[in-house]
Amino acid sequence: MPDDTSAFSTISVRRTDGAREVHPLARILGIRDGFVFLEDQLATDRSGSGIRTPQTHMIPLADVSAVDVETGAESDEDSETSVALEAAGLLHLDGTVYVR
DSSP states (O other): OOSOOTTOEEEEEEETTSOEEEEEEEEEEEEETTEEEEEEEEEEOSSSSSOOEEEEEEEEGGGEEEEEEESOSSOGGGBHHHHHHHHTTOBOTTSOBOOO
């Protein structure tokens, strides 16, 4: 596991059913074959053999409504996406996005 975690952020995945998953210390590996691939740097011992490895998540793209890079995992207001939209004047007070 690399010591340099600068490429990793807290990533929030909002699903089409309204659920929200927060992945601390994660990075987006890419989108392929209808899936979003995320990697958590929180190493786990999935095999039970004492070898700790990062966990990879394969999320169906059809289930994803938004992916945000968060500055903190506490709330949506902390997301870099929300901050950027607000700074650009594209976010309403109720949190909805202004569409031109």
